[in-house]
Amino acid sequence: MRVLDLFSGIGGFRLGMEAAGHQAIGWVEIDKHARKSYEAIHQPEGEWTHDDIRTIDYRDVPRADIWTFGFPCQDISVAGNQAGFGGERSSLFFAVTKLLRQIKAWNPKRMPSYLLIENVKNFLSVNGGWDFLLAQAELDEIGYDCEWQLLNSKDFGVPQNRERVFIVGHLRGRGTRKVFPLERQSREAHCKLAGRLALPGKDQWNRVYDPKGLGPTLTTMQGGRQEPKVTDGYRIRKLTPRECFRLQGFPDWAFDRAKENGVSDSQLYKQAGNSVTVNVIYEIAKRMQIEETAKEA
Template sequence: MKFLDLFSGIGGFRLGMEQAGHTCVGYCEIDKFSRKSYEAIFDIKGEWTAHDITTVRITELPTADIWCFGFPCQDISLAGKLRGFTTGHRSSLFFTVTNLIKQLPDNRRPTILFIENVKNLLSINGGLDFLRVQIELYQLGYDVEWSVLDSAALVPPTPRAFIHCRTS
């Protein structure tokens, strides 16, 4: 399957997706150092790319079966200021992605979304922000499943929440 790597960082999602046999058709990352690392690690020749998700136009996005993204956690993380979606601007970039999906015709929408964030996404603002995530995805036609992984067994120790969505 073809996938799009949004908020790509240095390519954690991509590494796993390619190891599973999937093909990356594009990536988006605003941090210049992360981009430089990503481009040094992966063969990105011929792929679509963008620097800032807020400037992406739907007409330029390649078609992909899967969208992978770990939207910014600064407003959600216990290490941050705990602003959540209400007053936090970085973590609200989740809705920038869902707005792009809303603009796509049904036959171009990704079938699967893999979304990653910190464990506190489940409880920030009394759980209301996670409820907003679920409602937003449900309204787009996705069934939502989530789990918290003990990343100490997988990556440097920080618990992460993973959301897997598939169209109904």
């Protein structure tokens, strides 16, 4: 199926979707550094693209079967301001639903059959859970039945403790198949703390991890000043940008393309922290199918 990659970052959604046999046909990303890495990694020459979800003309949006998006979490994350949909960044969710409403009124046949949405675990509870309910009500009104599941990256083949909520929207009448629940794909592992550093700041920054255990949830690392730290023989070191890409399921060739394109380490750290875990997207994408009878109709 054809995929439109919104809030694309460096293309974690795209890698997972393509590994499952789907085809990316367009992408939207506003950050110039992320766009640079996306272009280096995926080489999307000739594809439709735009930089700002708020200024897209709905008539220009290419027809796709699936829209994927991890809309900004700054107003939802525990580390953020907790404003939820009242914040400027996370309210961009409604920029996407505005496009969907416009396309529905213009030409319903151009509506995507699936939506795949990702955000932080706190989306379930921010503003007393009302924002999560509002998101589902908004999609229901447009014509999508939703299912959701909280998934942890550590259960899908990468040593990172990263809980994220995923929502799959099914356009009514299109013959889409149920996706959730997903079962754990890898054995249970535990985070191993090797020690702590006597440094000022948040406790999380001072933790040192055993490389044989789980890593903590990757963040933007403030451009490379808050990287997770691990033991390495008799010394302590920070994770490298390459290792952070690996923790998100990116193959080394993808990291090499971004690095060789002149992207700085500080941006590479940020991009890894902002990405989705490719392995999780792959497991979801494998289940996204449309019944043959619906395709023929």
